[in-house]
Amino acid sequence: MIKKILVSQPKPASEKSPYYEIASKYGVEIVFRPFIKVESLSSKEFRQQKISILDHTAVVFTSRHAIDHFFQLCKEMRVTIPEDMKYFCITETVALYIQKYVQYRKRKVFFGSTGKINDLIPTMVKHKTEKYFVPLSDVHNDEIKDLLDAKKLQHTEGVMYRTVSNDFAPDEPFDYDMLIFFSPSGIQSLLKNFPNFVQGDIAIGSFGPTTAKAVRDAGLRLDLEAPSPEFPSITAALEDYVKKHAK
Numbered sequence: 690m691i692k693k694i695l696v697s698q699p700k701p702a703s704e705k706s707p708y709y710e711i712a713s714k715y716g717v718e719i720v721f722r723p724f725i726k727v728e729s730l731s732s733k734e735f736r737q738q739k740i741s742i743l744d745h746t747a748v749v750f751t752s753r754h755a756i757d758h759f760f761q762l763c764k765e766m767r768v769t770i771p772e773d774m775k776y777f778c779i780t781e782t783v784a785l786y787i788q789k790y791v792q793y794r795k796r797k798v799f800f801g802s803t804g805k806i807n808d809l810i811p812t813m814v815k816h817k818t819e820k821y822f823v824p825l826s827d828v829h830n831d832e833i834k835d836l837l838d839a840k841k842l843q844h845t846e847g848v849m850y851r852t853v854s855n856d857f858a859p860d861e862p863f864d865y866d867m868l869i870f871f872s873p874s875g876i877q878s879l880l881k882n883f884p885n886f887v888q889g890d891i892a893i894g895s896f897g898p899t900t901a902k903a904v905r906d907a908g909l910r911l912d913l914e915a916p917s918p919e920f921p922s923i924t925a926a927l928e929d930y931v932k933k934h935a936k
Contacts, residue, residue: 691892691934692717694927695865697724697875707924715931720865724878726855727826729758730848732765740847742768745822747775749813749833749844751806753786755824758850760790773797777813777821780804806833814840827851828874854878867892867912867930869923873903880907894930896923 700721701708712719742763750756763770775797778784784800787793799816801808813821821844823833828851837844852874857863863883868891870876880886894913895901904911913930920926 691866691931693865694719694867694869694931696721696869698869698871699723707922707928711924711928711931714928717931723855724870724875724882725852725872727754727758727850727852729761729765729850732762735762735766735847735849738847740822740845742766742822743771745820745845746773747777747813747816747819747821749809749821749823750776750778750783750787751823751825751833752779753783754826754850756783756786756790759824762849775799775816775819777809779806779809806836810836810840813837813842817842819843821845822847824849854881857882865891867894869894869896869913869927870900870904871896871923873899876900876903876907876909892930892934894923894927 694717696708696719698721708719708721711717748759750759760770770791776784776787776799778787778798778800780802781800784798785793787798799809799812801812813819817840819842821837821842823837823844823846825833825846825848827848829846829848834844834846854874855878868879870879870893888909892912893904893909894915895904895911896915901911901914913926915921915923915926917926920929
């Protein structure tokens, strides 16, 4: 019987989230509690990479996290970003988020249309004299570096933020009938927080093939997997599961 579900993501911004509909329709409690969080490197850690941000004339942003941590670290290091710095963003949504920190001017903000870095490259090539800085997470591959090298663009990558386990407090209840995961690092965090975790009757759901693999690799039983031909979204899959297993 499913009564209380942990969704390992931040609480949805919109009251119209399908999660709330599932909760009220089937009388289940849904708790939003990320197992992982993203934090900035300290200015000392960043300085060890020997990167001078002001040597660059453009910044490449692949996510909103990258924007937050870039401006946060610049502020900590008292680096004043020049007015004419250009920003190249993976999507328009990411580009608009820059307004949180700087005045948005179309002549200095560029974005791709599909959310893939490959679609941003032609725009960057048009500005081949720029010196690009790419803020990254501690976990990243060399895809961007290789693409920029191939086009002979001047660029530097720097780690500015990392993903860490969002640990449970000793007195924090862990009385869930179901856990939903969205990344392999969520599974790692579960096992770090609860090294003697016994699944028993607790149902586990996952979104995305790498997360599903991480659940199985950890020797856990996967009860719900999305996306699937039948259920393209995690909420559609969850609703079907809850319908069958709610009280």
